[in-house]
Amino acid sequence: MKNTAKQLKEIARNASIHRVILPEKNLNTFYQNYASEGIVKLMGEAEEVEKVSTINVIAIDEPVKEKVVTPSLKGLEVIHESKLLVYGEHNLYYILGGIPQDLGSLYVTIMVEEKETGRKERTKLDLYEREQLRNLAFQVSELFSQQVDYIENELLHVTELLEQYREKQLEYTRAAYQTKRTHASVTPENQKKCIDFLSQPDLINRIDKLIEQAGVVGEENSRRLLFIIASTYKMKDPLHALVQGSSGSGKSHLINIIGSCLPPEDVMSMTRVTSKSFYHYNKDELVDKLMLIQDYDGLDEEAQYAFRELQSAGSISSSTTYKDRSGNIISTMKLVRSHFASLLATTKAEVYYDNMSRSVIIGIDESEEQTDRIIQHQNQKLAGIIDERKEREAREFLQNCIRCLKPTEVVNRYADKIRLPIEAKMLRRLNTHYQCFVKQVTILHQFQRKRDEQGRLIAEPEDLQMACNILFDAIMLKVDDLDTSLRQFFDRMKVYIKGLAKAQETSTFIFTQRDVRIALNVSKTQCFRYMEDLEQLEYVQKTGGYANRGFKYKIVYWDDMERIRERIKQQLTEQLNQLNGGGPLLVGGGSAEKEHQTEPPANE
Secondary structure, three states: OHHHHHHHHHHOOOOEEEEOOOOOOOHHHHHHHHHHHHHHHHHHOOEEEEEOOOOOOOOOOOOOOOOOOOOOOOOEEEEEOOEEEEEOOOEEEEEEOOOOOOOOOOEEEEEEEEOOOOOEEEEEEEOOOHHHHHHHHHHHHHHHOOOHHHHHHHHHHHHHHHHHHHHHHHHHHHHHHOOOOOOOOOOHHHHHHHHHHHOOOOHHHHHHHHHHHHOOOOOHHHHHHHHHHHHHHHOOOOOEEEEEOOOOOOHHHHHHHHHHOOOHHHEEEEOOOOOOHHHHOOOOOEEEEEEEEOOHHHOOHHHHHHHHHHHHOOEEEEEEEEEOOOOOEEEEEEEEEEEEEEEEEEOOOOOOHHHHOOOEEEEOOOOHHHHHHHHHHHHHHHOOOOOHHHHHHHHHHHHHHHHHOOOOOEEOOOHHHOOOOOOOOOHHHHHHHHHHHHHHHHHHOOOOOOEOOOOOEEOOHHHHHHHHHHHHHHHHHHHOOOOHHHHHHHHHHHHHHHHHHHHOOOOOOOEEHHHHHHHHOOOHHHHHHHHHHHHHOOOEEEEEEEOOOEEEEEEOOOOOHHHHHHHHHHHHHHHHHHHOOOOOOEOOOEOHHHHHOOOOOOOO
């Protein structure tokens, strides 16, 4: 009680102290029984203990002496980021503007306001300069008729509070720029459900159904391919995918939905990448990540160079300089390590060759049937027919399944038995992509596959067959001279020209861009770009016309991509059948797992 009385004297120097005895155990119980009227009555019965001296402080077991009391400030109030307030006993201290981040000084704009009169004094000073602080104390004491030592002590306390505030600001700033690696855990109950799911037959198609439920309409083969590529981000050999398509075809939507099916703590989504941003990541910030780049066209040449070095070499290093404490400029090396899978979207038909070779190329389905499916899905969602909760549940379940998968070594004893078509461009890297894809299919089936003496998963013939099925369209894009959008346009144009020639009973037909544009319902700009690309690749040729009236064209190379596709499919099928002892493993026709399937995917 003596210590409490001493503290009360310092806080309320001119207040009288009263004592009251509660009839109940505590004030809370008393309030519950008698409410506020009882408390008012009780305070009226309180008896005064003693009157506190104005200046003197009585210290226990010490002689009485007169001294200046250091005021007890209530603390610092942040009105907004450029205006702070510190409460004094008789004055208010406003700190205006920003606080310097250099710890060697505390130069501020301060406004002192007297509480009773509202008089104000404004000035700028460095609170670390004792002479400036002392001069301000004299200035305010003369203006407000207060003690100099009293004001100086308050200013010293203001300095201490500002120091604490600045240190907290620096801590928050550092924390904002420091990457905190989060790890989400899976409950035992959810883990059991995921392992049971991953142990079931027909796993790839079951995953495909969940991806469809998560919001991907159509694109059956592409969505399976993208999901398997995205799931390689923690494995030994991560893969990369480049999704090509015209503007508004749904590239970003596709990669964003696939990215949402992966653990969010491991996904990095980027809409813009500056030239040198990759060089300034923390050392291991890009390790075990899935990177989504919404528009690869937006990366400049330097950013693309850094990105492909991160893809291939697994690290980038830069020589830079910094100043030491003495001001000397010193050179140093900064290393950024990387181990990530990536999904990129682009509208360009031809990306830089060195960048394309590092990624699996995937084309967007731009057919009218796919457009109808997308519109129907959008309308059903707006009408409330599609339950968004089920979409969220499907994504969360796939996220937990990926968390349950463990990076494991895979041995593929059939790796030398499959040869990809020699017509494919960039065959060396394409073969690497195929073998890594087979390993990832095996890892997805890690709860179903056997292990050897070293604990490595053993790939089965079904894994190679599933990899061929899913990767077949990407392999054909490496064989074809035309990208996906241009191939779809050219095939539709050939059907139109053949039908028109048959109707007019002629073997050749001359046409204009306007004829094709109207027949295929293609915009003028898009049709012009397609025809220009076909002319450069020597598929069509100008036969006459004028620039101001329009040129006339004819098809000079009627390629038969379907025949080439069937021939390559037959070659791969024969190789796979030999692995299975002559059993039926058909590329594009189904796998051994699909025997359990009651409803095959639409593309097969």
